[in-house]
Amino acid sequence: MRRLTPYLLALPSWMWLAIFLVVPMVAMASVSLQTGNAIDGFAMTFSVSNYSDALGRYSTQLVRSLLYGGLATVAMLLIGYPVAYWIAFKGGRRKSMYLFLLLLPFFVSFVLRTISWNFLLSDNGILFGTLKDWGLLPADFHVLATTFAVVGGLTYNFLPFMILPIYVALERVDPRVVEAAQDLYATRAAAFRRVVLPLSLPGVFAGVLMTFVPTTADPINAQILGGTGNTMIGNIIQTEYLTNLNYPTASALSFTLMAVLLVGIFIYARALGTENVLEAAAR
Amino acid sequence: MRGIRTGDRLLHIYTWIVIVWLSSPIAVMILFGFNDKKSKSNTTWQGFTLRWYTELFDIPDLTVALRNSLVIALVTTVITVVIGTMLGLALGRHRFRGKGATNFLVFAAISTPELVMGASLLSLFVSGNVPRDANTIIVAHVLFSLSFVVVTVRARIVTLDPSLEEAAKDLGATAWGTFRQVTLPSIMPGVMAGAMLSFALSVDDYVVTSFVNGSTVTFPLWIVGAVKTGIPPQVNVMGTLIFGIGVLIAIANAVAARRRT
Amino acid sequence: MNPRLHLPRREAFRIAGLSAAGLALAACGVQGQKAAPPKADAVADFWSKQTKHGKLVFANWPEYMPEDKGPLEKFKSDTGIAYEYKEVIQENAEFFGKADPVLRAGQSLGYDIVVMTNGIQLQHMIELGYAVPLDHSKLPNFQANAGQKYKERAYDPGNKYTIPYTSGVTGIAYNTDHVKDDITSIESLFDPKYKGRVGMMADAQEIANFGMIALGIDPEKSTEADWKKAGEKLKAQRDAGLVRKYYDQGYIDAVSKGDVWLTMAWSGDVFQRQLAGEPVKFVVPEEGGTIWTDNMLIPKGAANPVDALMLMDYLYQPAVAAELDEFIQFVTPVPAVQDLLREKAKTAKGEDKKALEEMADSPLMFPGEADYAKLRSYTPLNNKQQQVFNPIFQSITQA
Numbered sequence: 001m002r003r004l005t006p007y008l009l010a011l012p013s014w015m016w017l018a019i020f021l022v023v024p025m026v027a028m029a030s031v032s033l034q035t036g037n038a039i040d041g042f043a044m045t046f047s048v049s050n051y052s053d054a055l056g057r058y059s060t061q062l063v064r065s066l067l068y069g070g071l072a073t074v075a076m077l078l079i080g081y082p083v084a085y086w087i088a089f090k091g092g093r094r095k096s097m098y099l100f101l102l103l104l105p106f107f108v109s110f111v112l113r114t115i116s117w118n119f120l121l122s123d124n125g126i127l128f129g130t131l132k133d134w135g136l137l138p139a140d141f142h143v144l145a146t147t148f149a150v151v152g153g154l155t156y157n158f159l160p161f162m163i164l165p166i167y168v169a170l171e172r173v174d175p176r177v178v179e180a181a182q183d184l185y186a187t188r189a190a191a192f193r194r195v196v197l198p199l200s201l202p203g204v205f206a207g208v209l210m211t212f213v214p215t216t217a218d219p220i221n222a223q224i225l226g227g228t229g230n231t232m233i234g235n236i237i238q239t240e241y242l243t244n245l246n247y248p249t250a251s252a253l254s255f256t257l258m259a260v261l262l263v264g265i266f267i268y269a270r271a272l273g274t275e276n277v278l279e280a281a282a283r
Numbered sequence: 284m285r286g287i288r289t290g291d292r293l294l295h296i297y298t299w300i301v302i303v304w305l306s307s308p309i310a311v312m313i314l315f316g317f318n319d320k321k322s323k324s325n326t327t328w329q330g331f332t333l334r335w336y337t338e339l340f341d342i343p344d345l346t347v348a349l350r351n352s353l354v355i356a357l358v359t360t361v362i363t364v365v366i367g368t369m370l371g372l373a374l375g376r377h378r379f380r381g382k383g384a385t386n387f388l389v390f391a392a393i394s395t396p397e398l399v400m401g402a403s404l405l406s407l408f409v410s411g412n413v414p415r416d417a418n419t420i421i422v423a424h425v426l427f428s429l430s431f432v433v434v435t436v437r438a439r440i441v442t443l444d445p446s447l448e449e450a451a452k453d454l455g456a457t458a459w460g461t462f463r464q465v466t467l468p469s470i471m472p473g474v475m476a477g478a479m480l481s482f483a484l485s486v487d488d489y490v491v492t493s494f495v496n497g498s499t500v501t502f503p504l505w506i507v508g509a510v511k512t513g514i515p516p517q518v519n520v521m522g523t524l525i526f527g528i529g530v531l532i533a534i535a536n537a538v539a540a541r542r543r544t
Numbered sequence: 545m546n547p548r549l550h551l552p553r554r555e556a557f558r559i560a561g562l563s564a565a566g567l568a569l570a571a572c573g574v575q576g577q578k579a580a581p582p583k584a585d586a587v588a589d590f591w592s593k594q595t596k597h598g599k600l601v602f603a604n605w606p607e608y609m610p611e612d613k614g615p616l617e618k619f620k621s622d623t624g625i626a627y628e629y630k631e632v633i634q635e636n637a638e639f640f641g642k643a644d645p646v647l648r649a650g651q652s653l654g655y656d657i658v659v660m661t662n663g664i665q666l667q668h669m670i671e672l673g674y675a676v677p678l679d680h681s682k683l684p685n686f687q688a689n690a691g692q693k694y695k696e697r698a699y700d701p702g703n704k705y706t707i708p709y710t711s712g713v714t715g716i717a718y719n720t721d722h723v724k725d726d727i728t729s730i731e732s733l734f735d736p737k738y739k740g741r742v743g744m745m746a747d748a749q750e751i752a753n754f755g756m757i758a759l760g761i762d763p764e765k766s767t768e769a770d771w772k773k774a775g776e777k778l779k780a781q782r783d784a785g786l787v788r789k790y791y792d793q794g795y796i797d798a799v800s801k802g803d804v805w806l807t808m809a810w811s812g813d814v815f816q817r818q819l820a821g822e823p824v825k826f827v828v829p830e831e832g833g834t835i836w837t838d839n840m841l842i843p844k845g846a847a848n849p850v851d852a853l854m855l856m857d858y859l860y861q862p863a864v865a866a867e868l869d870e871f872i873q874f875v876t877p878v879p880a881v882q883d884l885l886r887e888k889a890k891t892a893k894g895e896d897k898k899a900l901e902e903m904a905d906s907p908l909m910f911p912g913e914a915d916y917a918k919l920r921s922y923t924p925l926n927n928k929q930q931q932v933f934n935p936i937f938q939s940i941t942q943a
Contacts, residue, residue, distance in 0.1 A: 005373075005377065005458075006373040006376075006377035006378075006379040007373075007379060009369040009370065009372050009373035009377075010369065010370050010373040010374075010379070010381075010385060012365075012366040012369065012370075013366045013367065013369065013370040013385075013429060013433070014370075014385065014388075016366065016422075016425060016426065016429065017388045017389075017392060017426070017429070018388075019407075020404060020407070020422060020423075020426045021388065021391065021392055021395070021400075021426060022388070023407060024400075024403030024404055024406060024407045025391075025395075025403060027403065027406060027407065027410075028399070028402070028403045028406070037927055037931065057939075060943070061942070079301065080301075082294055082297055082298070083297070083298045083301050085294065086291075086294040086295060086297070086298045087298065090291055090294070090295065096472070096475070097534075098298065098302070099476070099479075100479065100529070100532070101302050101306075101530075102301075102302060102305060103479055103480070103483055104306070104309075104526060104529045104530065105305050105306050105308070105309050105526075106483045106487055107482075107483050107486055107487070107525050107526065107529050108309060108312065108487075108522040108525055108526050109486075109487055109489075109502055109503045109506055109522065110487050110489065110503070111489070111503055111506045111507050111510065112308070112312050112506065112514075112518065112519070112522050113308045113309070113312070114308075115510070115514070116307075116308030116309070116311035116312050117308050118794075118797070119311055120307065120308065120311055122801050122803060123801070123802065123803045124801065124802055124803075125801065140740070142803065144803060145788050145789045145803070156304075156305070159301075159305065160305075164435075164476065164480070165434075165438075168435065168438050168439070168473075168476075169438075172442050188290065206434065206438075209390075209393060209394075210393060210431075213393060213394050213396070214396070214397070217396030217397070217398065217399075219398065219490075220489070220490070223792070224794065226789070227788050227789040228782060228787050228788065228789060228790065228943075229943065231941075231942045231943065234396065234398055235942065236942060237396075237398055237399070238398060239938060239942065241398070241402055241641065242635075242637045242638050242640075242641040243637040243664075243748075243934070244930075244934055244938075245640075245641065245644065245668075250402070254396065254398070254399040254402075257396060257399075258394060258395065258396070258399070261394055262394060265394070320820075341611070342611060344630075344631055405642065405645060406645060409645040409646055409649050409651075410649070412649070412651070414654075493638065494642065497654070498603070498630050498632050498654055498655075500630070500631070500632065505606075505631075507634060508605075508606040508631060508632075508634045509606050509607065510793060510794070513607075513816070
């Protein structure tokens with residue numbers, strides 16, 4: 001019985017993932033190699049050209065999405081790390097309160113949040129209108145319908161996913177280790193860089209994983225906050241899937257996107273020097 | 284020494300700035316729950332009123348949608364926490380065959396864009412003749428929340444000192460007893476974090492839900508549908524109440540934490 | 545906890561087996577479903593076998609029915625038919641995307657009436673045989689009260705499968721705080737002096753229509769060469785930095801706030817904002833605009849087609865249509881509504897009176913003959929043409 005324990009524990013999750021993740025993915029892979037259209041039907045032709053066609057047409061949006069996702073991830077790292085640090089080491093008894101407050105806006109629908117941003121960032125609204133009246137901004141300054149708004153929206157919407165894993169990693173660091181490091185090194189910054197930062201890397205990696213993927217694939221922020229030339233690959237996949245009913249192309253694009261993301265993650269893991277990426281990811 | 288205290292102070296203030304920044308659109312949302320608007324759109328301020336609070340459930344479909352979201356989120360969280368904790372335990376404590384493959388699956392679940400997940404799930408349900416309703420939504424929500432719970436719980440378990448559990452067993456506790464009285468309390472913070480995350484993800488989800496909901500409407504789905512013609516203030520009020528309850532829980536938690544120590 | 549979510553081994557194997565079957569299906573390719581149009585006797589045969597069941601499920605767009613469901617309640621008390629009303633349709637594309645796998649598998653959507661806009665997805669529904677042909681002998685109110693134009697829709701000749709629910713006009717909306725001129729021409733959307741302040745619609749059919757109208761081409765009769773020309777004009781507009789964003793529906797907030805100064809817009813949206821006193825004006829360009837129609841149809845596999853047909857016809861009674869239109873504020877297919885609203889205005893008071901009068905007099909809700917003459921439908925497209933049409937315009941809106 002003892003030896004069976006891990007298998008029994010893992011079984012329900014295995015089943016869930018196998019049935020609802022693996023099977024549909026395999027089916028989708030199959031669709032990505034077919035040709036045809038919604039009316040006349042699809043047939044399996046092993047057409048790898050679906051992939052090359054899709055890449056040819058949409059490489060701009062794919063690269064753009066990686067760029068936006070990358071920028072947002074870096075922004076979230078820079079903004080979120082100090083917060084995770086402070087809560088982990090100085091949050092005291094109120095740690096869970098702070099975490100809860102960070103997550104709280106996300107109990108309210110993202111649509112409401114994004115629409116409220118639309119209102120706040122409006123060209124002549126509360127924020128910019130006032131600044132413009134005071135002459136601090138040129139009259140045709142606008143944030144909405146720009147790349148900045150999209151990346152900003154992505155950063156805003158996924159920040160907790162960066163903060164939480166880093167917090168979890170930092171929280172496990174014994175404060176005495178930090179003290180010892182500060183005694184050893186002349187400056188606090190050095191102590192941080194040499195001791196704390198490396199210890200937090202698994203958390204950083206998890207945070208990057210949980211943010212880079214969804215931000216690169218996100219269609220919503222570009223749709224609501226973006227303007228011309230901000231279309232991301234998520235929007236393209238949505239259009240191919242739902243408007244054009246071009247299932248093979250949509251599936252091919254989806255796999256291409258996932259493949260690119262996985263490659264990116266593995267490269268990053270190598271750079272970090274993590275030996276077993278999968279183990280580290282689950283940390 | 285002085286430098287350290289200032290640095291801490293700054294970080295403290297910075298953390299609050301970030302929290303406020305994250306909550307700022309919520310402030311707008313709360314404000315417009317008091318807007319005395321006359322037309323269908325709720326984007327210009329037209330006066331203060333409390334009437335939406337009294338007319339909160341005047342839109343039956345909206346009330347149903349909110350209820351659906353809350354129930355689905357609750358069920359999702361329970362399921363995800365149970366099977367996710369189990370898997371986290373297995374991954375963190377035991378060695379078994381297929382561990383690498385399991386890690387990969389968990390990894391894959393996080394890496395799958397929502398759009399892809401939703402579309403592939405819909406095809407599965409259709410070819411399996413499974414009607415799309417609240418149950419299929421729950422299935423989908425558990426699917427994408429699972430990885431988060433597993434990762435969080437596993438991270439916590441890996442840091443636990445196994446000697447405590449061993450001691451319990453030496454003293455004659457059963458496996459279940461050990462779990463309940465030693466392991467579970469130790470991993471509780473991780474489990475709670477996973478539960479909060481799972482609930483938030485479920486209540487907020489749009490993309491995947493829009494594929495597998497059939498005719499069941501959830502809160503985010505209803506709101507997106509109403510964007511075209513103007514979101515009624517009742518939505519703002521509901522959001523305000525959800526947020527308010529959350530704040531109260533946070534405060535209660537902080538008070539209880541102070542008492543605990 | 546929901547018992548269905550436990551997976552006893554038997555269930556698990558069954559699902560695994562079905563998934564494998566699904567896989568096999570996917571691997572072999574999905575069968576095409578192009579349906580030949582049904583023969584007349586088949587239609588009559590179908591309807592003769594149907595009876596009234598006393599209930600129905602109506603799937604519609606949001607904000608297309610008054611909150612108190614007045615028309616539906618009246619229907620219930622007059623006919624005894626219980627209704628379920630679900631606002632589950634937000635976009636034609638998305639709705640069709642979800643309905644297609646279900647109908648393709650021969651299953652029922654669970655709806656008896658569905659409302660879709662004329663366009664590509666409605667074409668698909670008809671082409672794929674997903675829409676039940678209507679029995680016009682049971683639609684007397686439609687015959688008597690529908691405007692002539694609504695009986696002659698090019699996308700469904702003879703109203704074989706659909707009858708209109710409401711219509712709308714696509715024209716230009718502009719913010720009067722920022723635009724001091726009177727806009728009359730479609731060329732204003734291409735005017736460099738509004739650089740970065742122009743809104744266009746993301747929908748391929750909408751933007752294609754405007755591109756073609758601006759070149760003097762009739763979209764209803766256009767060819768591939770025409771589409772390419774329109775595409776070039778729209779591309780030039782984009783390259784010149786004129787367009788701030790290609791909108792799905794958010795244009796109305798944007799133009800009300802002044803984030804964009806002029807934009808392609810739907811009449812009803814603008815009317816509602818005008819009623820609220822916001823500084824927006826609507827105009828059908830002199831070169832022409834677009835008229836679209838949201839239509840009721842009975843999807844294949846509907847459980848209660850007779851009841852559905854009865855409701856569809858009921859909504860064409862002028863009094864009921866008036867109550868509907870007063871709320872929706874788009875263009876009703878029943879012309880008699882205009883007079884009814886005027887009469888109601890006479891006995892109303894204060895704000896209600898003012899609102900009703902504005903509605904009855906508004907060319908946005910009741911376009912005049914001159915306006916109608918300028919309005920064009922979307923380009924009719926079959927599946928093959930669609931494969932060519934879409935990329936031309938999507939490459940502009942999604943670049």
